[in-house]
Amino acid sequence: MSRRRLLAIVLMTTTAMTPVKADAAPLLGFIAGALGVGAATGLGATAAWAAGAAFASTVIGGIVVNTLVAIGLSAISIALTPRPQLPSPAERMVNFAQPVAYAEWVLGRSRKGGPLGFTGFVASSDVVTDTEGRKRHYSPILAAHPCHGIVTHYLDEREVDIDADGLVTTPPMAGFYRIRPFLGGAAQTADAELVNAFTEITAAHDFAGLTGAHIWAKRPPQEQFSEIYPNGRQGSYTPVLDGANRVYDPRDGSTGFTRNAALLLAYWVTQVLGRSVDWSEVGEEADKCDELVTNGDGGTQPKWRIDGVLSDDQEFEDQRAQMAAACDAWMYERPDGSVGFKVGGYTEPTITLTDEDLFGVEISEGQWGRGAPTEIAAQYVEPANNWRQAPSGTIILEETTRQVRDEPALYMVSSHNQAVRVIDRIARVKRARYQIKATCGLIGFKLRGHRFVRIQTLGIDEVFEIGEMWRNEGGFSYDLVANSVKPEDFEFDAATQEPKRPAFKGVQNDNGVEDVTGLSGVAQDGGGILYSWPQQDESLQQQIRFRRSGTSDWQKLDVPQGDGIFLVTGLQDLVSYEAQIRNRTSAGRSSDWSASETVLVLANSVAPLALDSFAVAQEGADTVVTFDAPDDQNYHATRIFRADYASGHSNPPDFNDASLIRPEYGHPGNPDSYTDTGLTSGHFAYWGIPINASGVAGPTSGPVTIDIA
Template sequence: MAHRVNPFDDALRQALATASRRRSYNPGIGAFETATTQEIVAEGWHGAYRWPVRKDPIFTPIFTAILGSGGFTLFGTTVSYAAIASAIATTAIVAGVQYLLTPKPPKPEDGRAPLTQPIPYRFWGVGEARLAGPMMLWEAVDNRMYSVQAIVGHRINAYTGYYLNDDKVELDGNTVISPDGDRYNDADPVRIYRRLGLTPETAIAEIVADLGAEGVWTSEHRGDGQASVGMTCNAPGAENFQKRFPYGKPALSVVAELALVWDFRDPAQDPENPATWAFSKNSALTLAWHECFNPFGTKRDFRKALLPVLDMWQEEADVCDEDVPRAAGGTEKRYECGGFDTTDHDPKSGTNAILASCDGWMCERGDGALLFVAGKFREKYVATLTDADIVGHTVQHDVLFEEEVNQFIPKFTYPATDFTTTDTDFFEDTPAQIEAGRVLPQDGNYIWVQQWRQARRLGKREFARLREKKRGTFDVRFTGINAVYAPWVRLATPRRLPSMDGKLIANRRSALSVSRGGFQMTWIKMPGSGPEIDDWNPAVDEGAAPPVPAKPVSDGIPKPIIDTAAAISGSGTVYIRLALVDPNRSDLTPALRYRVADVGGGVPGAWIEQKFPGIAPDAGLIVLNTNPVPADTSINIEAVYIGSNGSYGDYSDSETVVSTVDNTPPATVSGVVATGGVGQVALTWNTPNSGNYVATNI
């Protein structure tokens, strides 16, 4: 049986054989501009496609032990050939259109309601975000409800806001302050307890006191290293439930400053001592934390990933912290980041979201070091690719009509609308829209961005790249490895690609591809010569802040207005007729209650309630008649409206009516004498001799 040759080994043998041959330049090299990569490879670099090969480096970095060792300089750092023996891949910018094709974290709206899964995934987050997390406890005992929610699976910095369903609330200690005097008021208080996720943590004593004896929630339920919140609330009576809890059972969500990160610019912070770390929204710092320190991240060794290129990371963190002027005055940081993810997603979804927040580019070197460049053009990060470095290419000079983009809409998370996904003003190319005959929109998803001006800056950069349209791939020899490790590349290709000679491209993604000669690079043309991508005029480019819609404020159940109250007698009985002003609300049921004003010793009697479902208003009034009431006595009467869910509004002002059976008025009093004095007056009179006389009103 013949020995089977591994295609990879065979390719390397051919490369070795080719490296030993000497070639001479053939003027026919101009055919590179029109020939396909397959044609060039099929010719084996003979004929019209011949190129002078001085030293083929394909096998040099792979077989350093055999063919020697060496190194090259990259952005001031010497990298040995041995360091690239493993696979090399880069992750470029993931904004706009590219972001649609990458793994993404949950939408901000997905974190507003507590999860009730039996075995939920863990949450983690950076910057500031609103989230509710999964339920760890939900119990109701008598009229009291208890809940505990896991916010994220790591320590956080602080809680900065609280929501009960859609109501933003504030706390007095642990007690929710009623926003309107009715909801969550002191009669039925709601209390919220917070834990930051220390190790060890402390169990919520108030819940342990009530549920610990049964073993439901004991002092051992600490949640070490896990940020959590607890809540207790008392259930009111049925008539007040809707008033106290208008959205049903309260669902708690919080706004929190999440991960503490290592700021490698601060000498007081120790990467091996998280107690020295601090909270930050800086995109570079959060990316470093996610890649190296996040318990649910990629868990790289910071000694390999960060320390060899620490100067680079420090510079990029400073870029993110640069002050950018606002049109209305003042400044904001260039790039900030805030959001959350769950452990059912690959860690790369978090990486992509952070990179999108800063128009970032990241590359993993063969030695494990992470190169990172934030979205600000600098010439020192530009490498060069020559005709000699490229062994194959594809170029797309334009895009298909269905891929055309003439309007770009940045989307971000807006704290002013309670952390919802919101659009900024869009960017558009009006002449292109006229030529196309319609608007061809594309969204830019920056869901971990919370500054609308930052979303606009990112959108402007992406739209400028999209409008360039020219893009493609290069098969790059190992001689072009510096370009693989660079975010931007300037082409020196007068023979292979004359139309791109001298042009600047963005390295969107590069990966090791020995079968293609070394690496394959995916690129897109940059607008202008490079610095133009950073052009930003706040007065012109900033646009307007997204509108914050006013929240409709419910009037609730109105308080009845009594028009008249009178005693109606007949056949020896008497009842009270109450006329209410019609509130024009078909969802309300009118009701009243009455009692004897004094049953003896100044003590009123018990209230008697009467409801009137289905009664129709007449001439702007709702007329209610009570059942027969005690005769010839003073009756207190009040009205109330009941909502469709059975909740009661406020009672009307009380009216007092004398329930006289005999409608014939008594004779008038006589002999009225008033005697004055200092600060007082004495009145005397003679009562009439009438059987239906009860009292005299003064």
């Protein structure tokens, strides 16, 4: 028989309280709407929720387990060592699919993921953003109740921003994700994109009463896959969210979101466990939680907050320990059977127990044992560590060569100062001067609701804090365990007592791919370009892309591993080509493309020989240029240039004054000519330059001058 079931049976035989079933409607509504969808992975938690609801309503009357009527930090601290059934915050930062998932409550502010309420893959065009492509759709459920809102979006460990339509705008995921949170409000409807993309999804699939998000992740190009999906799949959505938004505040009668520890304790008792509280007491304790205290950074903050997650699969003792330890709460069963509690703080006792009230007294003095801690540090949730658990600064209790370290898990605390104040109290109760175990008579009934009591017995006169108190069979006597305390045990000076908070700096991983610099290209005969670049790391492969200058379409080519040169052939002669290069890893991660290298393609780089002859003569009003082409297979044409001067010009001709007037095409070894017409009087100079088919020039002939009257 399980411990949970055993506790339920035992308690149903007590007079603690009449069980009241917790309200499971929001989750059951989701199950009715979401299960049966062909592509869905439903929350599927009918059995788990039913078991949890029954557990919550029967396992506790006030704080009663068997006959326990009061419990404080000295007893609760035993349950603060993490066990397999108490997952760390980091373990909640995933999205998972499984047939049974337990209901979770988010109290205050916390970062978490959750089970998938739906997942499916389809090619579609988004109805809002018109984004096309093949997409993985998934809907993580973050809480089994309405929540206040999303504070920060995280995909895996990357903080991202979204626009008004939900599209992620943070590189490199920008455009490849769309996030549409839903908060469980009364008007919540089925997601339009899911209804559009999957015929099985209808208006009935509204995830009523639940908090989560509908997400699609678009399949990226292969070269970007490992950058956008570093874990090989779509990112887990693990946002920071402000949780339960129906928390009652008796001070003004409002209902909404809060991080006030007393109000959240009352919410847990009434809404999760289905029990009752004294709201006037809750209001008084809430005021104490709102009091400002100075922290180790010199600022101020509310004294007691709760920020964390409860799951229905947790043992009751784990839930109680985490909630109570977060604010040093002392919990008790009130005479009417409701749950009472006092948050951390000292009050002068109003009841004194003497020898006449006590029997069976056992007192321990200064006997801590070999297992007593010599140093203590909390495991708490640190916002600066991406809202993951982190160790607090260490409080040294005793300088000794044999160190015994205690690390209580305070997973409902997100403040270093608050965590340290709690472990300071834990250290004091574990090293109290006196511990007393005793039995008292009916005066124990008067002690209910009193955290502190003065005890005068066996020669001692001290104030004690009740750690645990039980009602014996018949209710005529009570057993108690208490530790001696002093008022200063509850006075914490952050300036002198708060150890330095660990610094959290992001580790700069050198996970980038080094850029290629120094790309150069040389035109090759036959219509090619030979590219070269400096030697790269042997683990990297290069990729070249090229295009005709002035165009937009790139062609990509992979370079064989280890080569530092690459020949591109089949290019068009006398056309300029632009090329870039980058490195790639075996996993497909890439560097940026290099700066462009532009090269003019020359199919023939060999210049022809000089012209065999070059002359100019006047024929009437025209000038005839005659020349003999060289007997050279590289010869293709002769470019004829002319410079115009006024009559009587006597200085030597300058080629810089000339302009191309004619490319005269011909055959190697043949005579050729060109008639220059339309000239008026003046002094003229001519030059002739042979070229090959790629425009490579040979030696220049000329100048040859002529005067025309």
